[in-house]
Amino acid sequence: MTSNNLSPAAIGWLRFPPEASRGRRYPETPHPYRSDFQRDRDRIIHTRAFRRLENKTQVFGAGYSDHFRNRLTHTIEVAQISRTVAGALQLDEDLTEALALVHDIGHPPFAHAGEEELDRQMQRLGLRFNHNIQALRLVEVFEQRYALFPGLNLSFEVREGIVKHSQELEPGAIPALDEYLPGQKPPVEAQLIDLADEAAYNTADLDDAYTAGFFTLSELGAAIPVIGELLDDCETHFPAASERLQFQEMLRRLVNLLVGGLIEGTAAAVRQAGVRTVEDVRRFNRRLACFSPEAARTGVALKQFLHTRVYESPELVVERTRCQEAIGVLFQFFLDHPEHLPPGYVDGVSKVPLHRAVCDYIAGMTDGYFDRVFQHLIC
Ligand code: MG
DSSP, rough: OOOOHHHHTTGGGGGOOOOGGGSSSSSOOOOOSSSSHHHHHHHTTSSSSHHGGGBBSSOOOOOOOOHHHHHHHHHHHHHHHHHHHHHHTTHHHHHHHHHHHTTTTTTTHHHHHHHHHHHHHHHHTTOOOOHHHHHHHIIIIOBBSSSSSOOOOOOHHHHHHHHHHSOOOEEETOOGGGOOEEEEOOOHHHHHHHHHHHHHHHHHHHHHHTTTSSSSSHHHHHHHHHHHHHHHHHHHEEEEEOHHHHHHHHHHHHHHHHHHHHHHHHHHHHHTOOOOOOHHHHHSSOOOOOHHHHHHHHHHHHHHHIIIIIIIIIHHHHHHHHHHHHHHHHHHHHHOOOOGGHHEEEHHHHHHHHHHHHHHHHHHHHHHHHHHHHHHTTT
């Protein structure tokens, strides 16, 4: 018997099994030994967009350290946490894993700075850029791997989970997305991803920022009392351990607190809401995936600390500004000189506005490729 079967948090009656899927856009014969959600997961892993995550910034750009997270290793951590949570809740681990692996593939180079700048450029021209919608475009349009259909032909629930990753889809808000059940919540498997993402990046950013010397342990412990207690506990248990090891011991406990809190909070919310079916989940007035109160408080404090001490530190602000200016310059260059876009994008210009084609091209770039193109065309 696995530990999952013993989990008091199990809410297996809300599991979304692959047999219940609304299916694929283009029907396919079943695979002999993989479920549809397992196939979706595997298709995502084999995309170019997934491989490019390796050279996209998470928080710290290249040059800080070879040990720090990039967007690919962050994605693997989110998948690991998501799978653990889904397993403990007895939900469909494969659907959760597929959604975790795809959750960041729409990210442009240079992390949130890149996303903000592309959105600013697009708004200037009357459109928007959003990484979730971009992820859907990647799996539906840009990834060409099958002779019989465009894109990856993913199951409905994976595409729906991409659209609703970190936002609700309001009825009528985006007519092109009307097939994704506007006004309804996604299955719990999909609801978990955004919170698993938070647990993963809050702890990972803390780890990398500590290693980079952005704060000391006493500053961290003083700013967040829960962490202060965990650090005291580690010092009591391992008085001879180096500060670095005590930090690691604290970090493991912190990950457990957040991930355990996500499992407990979600199980409690489901029981309190009294939802019995996935249909109940869809029609409930709020998402049921949530942290326990203690984990939620800790998450908020962590976020606040990371904002003031790391994300808004002069070092990272300077880097962000440099990246945003460069994106703005390259964006305008392609608007003025569309002949410099690769052939596929030039053909595409007839079907989408030029600024959408420019946005797609830049959004797909890795940090390294962006720098090379910038050097070649601008410098
Ligand atoms: Mg993420």
